[in-house]
Amino acid sequence: MTLKQFEQLSEVEIINRILNGDKPLYEIIVRRFNSYLYKVGRSYNFNHEDTQDLMQDTYVDAFKNLSQFEQRSNFKTWIIKIMLNNCYRRKQKFSFKNEFTNETINENVTPMFSNSNNYTEKQIHSRELGSIIETSLSRLSEDYRMVFSLREINGLSVAETAEMLNISEPNVKVRLNRAKTMLRTEIEKSYSAEELFEFNLCYCNPFTERVMNIITEL
Numbered sequence: 001m002t003l004k005q006f007e008q009l010s011e012v013e014i015i016n017r018i019l020n021g022d023k024p025l026y027e028i029i030v031r032r033f034n035s036y037l038y039k040v041g042r043s044y045n046f047n048h049e050d051t052q053d054l055m056q057d058t059y060v061d062a063f064k065n066l067s068q069f070e071q072r073s074n075f076k077t078w079i080i081k082i083m084l085n086n087c088y089r090r091k092q093k094f095s096f097k098n099e100f101t102n103e104t105i106n107e108n109v110t111p112m113f114s115n116s117n118n119y120t121e122k123q124i125h126s127r128e129l130g131s132i133i134e135t136s137l138s139r140l141s142e143d144y145r146m147v148f149s150l151r152e153i154n155g156l157s158v159a160e161t162a163e164m165l166n167i168s169e170p171n172v173k174v175r176l177n178r179a180k181t182m183l184r185t186e187i188e189k190s191y192s193a194e195e196l197f198e199f200n201l202c203y204c205n206p207f208t209e210r211v212m213n214i215i216t217e218l
Contacts, residue, residue, distance in 0.1 A: 007028060009028075011029065011032075012071045014028055015029075018066060019067060023215065024212075026059075026212065026215050027212050029059075030208045030211050030212065031208055033079055034207065035199045036076065036154050037055045037058055037079070037080070038197055038198075038199035039153045039154055039199075040084060040154065041054050041055060041083065042134065042197040043137060043146060043148070043149030044149075045138055045142075046087070048203075052207055054083065054087060055207070055211075056210065056211055056214070057086050058079065058083040059215070060211070060214055060215070060218070061086070062078075062082055063215055063218065077163075077164070080150070080164065084146075084164055084165075134197065136182075140182055143175055144175050145179070146165060147165065147172055147176050148176060148179040148180070150164060150165070152176070152180075153197065158172050158173060
């Protein structure tokens with residue numbers, strides 16, 4: 001079987017095939033979501049190795065519970081939530097709590113990052129950018145760091161982020177605005193958030209093989 005011919009299928013279509021016995025297709029799921037899960041783990045201040053361990057646990061958990069995935073929902077948010085739960089357990093705490101604030105929220109605030117059309121320039125600066133932002137984010141409290149990660153880096157909506165972190169949507173907006181304010185002085189606005197915490201191909205291939213070896217034995 002050649003995986004390439006199935007790469008254009010949606011997650012729901014792939015999952016249906018896996019549930020019907022086509023287990024090797026799970027590799028497409030792993031490759032498709034490696035970057036998202038890696039960004040979550042790194043934003044939670046886990047190092048590279050611990051993040052990979054958490055990703056592995058998440059893929060195994062997701063595979064074992066594929067039949068429980070409600071296909072009318074978003075698979076991306078479903079698997080990220082599993083990753084978050086694994087991060088919570090690893091930290092042995094649940095630090096997010098509801099906040100009440102009268103702070104004025106500017107919903108038209110300038111985006112933290114604006115996309116650059118100069119691909120070459122982005123490639124040149126991406127390594128330096130990643131280092132700058134990783135360092136800056138690590139200094140924020142978890143409350144702000146995780147909202148920034150889910151909204152700006154992983155592209156979840158306000159509603160999805162609120163559900164993930166068990167906080168209200170206004171609190172998501174407050175925390176995101178505060179996180180941006182804390183980071184703005186250290187990061188140039190011309191950089192893009194998608195460059196952060198990239199799970200490069202040199203890591204993706206051996207990691208995916210490692211996960212699929214485990215999946216094959218299940």
